[in-house]
Amino acid sequence: MELNSRIPEGPLAEKWINYKASQKLVNPANKRKLDIIVIGTGLAGASAAASFGEMGFNVKVFCIQDSPRRAHSIAAQGGINAAKNYPNDGDSVYRLFYDTVKGGDYRAREANVYRLAEVSNNIIDQCVAQGIPFAREYSGLLANRSFGGAQVSRTFYAKGQTGQQLLLGAYGAMSKEIERGTVKMYARREMLDVVIVDGRARGVIVRNLVTGELERHAAHAVVIASGGYGRVFFLSTNAMSSNGSAAWHAYKRGAMMANPCFTQIHPTCIPVHGDYQSKLTLMSESLRNDGRIWVPKDEKKAALLREGKIKATDIPEEERDYYLERRYPAFGNLVPRDVASRAGKERCDAGCGVNNTGRAVYLDFKEAIQRLGRKAVEEKYGNLFEMYERIVDENPYVTPMMIYPAVHYTMGGLWVDYELQTTVKGLFAAGEANFSDHGANRLGASALMQGLSDGYFVLPYTMQNYLADQIGVPRFSTDLPEFEQAEKEVRERIEKILNVNGTETVDSIHKRLGHIMWEYVGMSRTKEGLEKAIGEIKKLRAEFWQNVKVPRLKGMNNELEKALRVADFLEMGELMARDALMRNESCGGHFRAEYQTPDGEAMRDDVNYSFVAAYEFKGVDSEPVLHKEELKFENVEVKQRNYK
């Protein structure tokens, strides 16, 4: 299989303009005859579904929650980037593009990122027109703030609930189309397979989570917007039902999986406190604008803190190590996420970590409260402080917050070309489910931008270009043998799980997988560790199929839902480890301990690894085939990132 990224000709700034000028269109009478399936109702899925419906296509949308409004995009706190340059601080489309390529450690495709930066401004216009209550200045104009790793204030926000407001905007737009009848919503459904007819994606098999029945749905094209696979680590900031199965089954049907090892570990999460814990909570990165990160300089003091013999406030100023400010004087506490996470881990590994686990650092607002006053701090971060206090039972106005890195986002995902089409014709991937725009590390406030860019402003064009060739294709019957066969395979998969009837719960196995992943495929990776992980994951996978215990129930069966997802995670984890092992360099969120500078910074290898790694499925127990898409940088100079 050949990878063709189908990047349009012409100078960078004209590629998208040229594409739009020459793409094929579908006339309104024909749009009515064409059906599109969208999997997922987060920012990418909901915005795509709404836009397709407005254009006149017939849309079927699926989500696993009880309502499309609950997709996990809702939990994004901080904000959304755009190159509006409203604050007059020198921002531009090129700068947003440049920062995103650099932030992604030069492992993203230039043309895609430029397009993202270009449409970022349209997104803000669209969201404001929808009535999203963004933060405003007294002038009535939009407020901006600076956000992790950016030297300009280009982030738009709605309190600490930007994702919620943007998602509800897209949900509203989709609700409008549901009312009009162009979009049909199927909630509490989980996609378990994609159906390929004559080499093109033509439908899906979903499980109705309430009745337990399998359903077949046909369409002319399928969009996967089902989010990321961070829950492979068990503990993450993702929602409980977030999973990678839709993308994984697309992979098993011929779509390639790209850069699976690029995982983002977010530096500011509430630390782990126990085995029974189900998820980790993110504290918005915006806190790093005013909070200062430190640990005690002296290991002995750190030990006393861990034992609870002294308090953080007992450590005098001169005994505190503001390690980010020390190591990175230019960016200080605002270095990108991967850099901040690793620096925190390094201090904890050196024995300076706090909390009873030794796996936490302080995020201190003492200086900000002195500088701005408590009221101003409260106004900016009040809801986050409240959330922290509710979970940890400590008042962050008085005692510094404790934070530790946690899995947050997966930059890897289904390989897509410039049109967001996977290697399977008619199968598209959008939002976190694809790999496209963030390279090896995603910058803060860029996920919302990419989700909405794909859904509102990219897919409506590229999907039309694809469907223009399909106007003569009549609607498909779900009685085709391909549907029959796909459903049969799903049914067998379910039966196989139910028949194991072993002695270990799904969660228990999932937690063990999470430990392997966190230990060996987490923040710092080594050749030996990754080889070990591959072996352990294989062993655990075999154990799952011999010993998992899933009750056989009529209708609703949460344990079965979880088991189906974990079965896929057990395969996905192995691919992530393989990819990390293949990539003999450190870049962005991927840090190989063997490849670092003497002072502990990531060492990229642009000569040998400046490519997208796309894997072709060859069977669960066979090695996947690696395909390389070379990355060409014609508009930015590839440099070692330097935040010092």
Add this chain to the structure above:
Amino acid sequence: MNLTLRIWRQKNNTVKGKFVEYHLDNVPKEASFLEMLDILNEQLVMKGEDPVTFDHDCREGICGACGLYINGHPHGKFKNTTTCQLHMRKFADGATITVEPWRSAAFPVIKDLMVDRSSLDKLIQAGGYVSVHTGGVPDANAIPVNKHCADLSMDAASCIGCGACVATCKNGSAMLFVSAKVSQFALLPQGQVEARDRVQKMVARMDELGFGNCSNTFACEAECPKGISVTNIARMNRQFLAAKIAEPLKK
């Protein structure tokens, strides 16, 4: 800590449910309420029993999926707290905790503690949006919004759609939910064009779906995990009356 749980168990919507008592030992007090239920479910699965079904997802208080009636209060008795953000340290060791699903005619039980809240989506579909299409909109700063209004709009827009207001209302009314959406747009210039239609359509849909009316007991505001204010209901009533007189909806 050790607990006695009285949990509502119901196989589906067509059969009767009942309370079943469970004893749970050694629950860590740092665990969240839902993590406590996870611990129970792990034990039930190992014993070969049917685990307790409940809705939950983000577990950080924003998706609105979770919602349990705990000791007679939706999301428990603590202010501004969703079920997933409620921690076991708030309960006494040895306590008996009663857990029920949302109870409202508009929210039929699916199984155990899980109910069908799709009627809330149908309310939004009636007009809880500004009907702009993708593209072709003015520059974002071409629409200045008074900061005070934008802040109030944001407060109303904070609703997570969990349905606690409906569940706690003796009339099973969705007035707080609908008024929060109506207010979000009523406070912004973008919402003005369709304001009269929106409020009338959403109120009519509320009646169609079998939600009750408001009798101003304000239980909804008291139990709302996001602190949505009943002044939104007053604003909606004002808007509704004015719209009904100025431009009644064509039947």
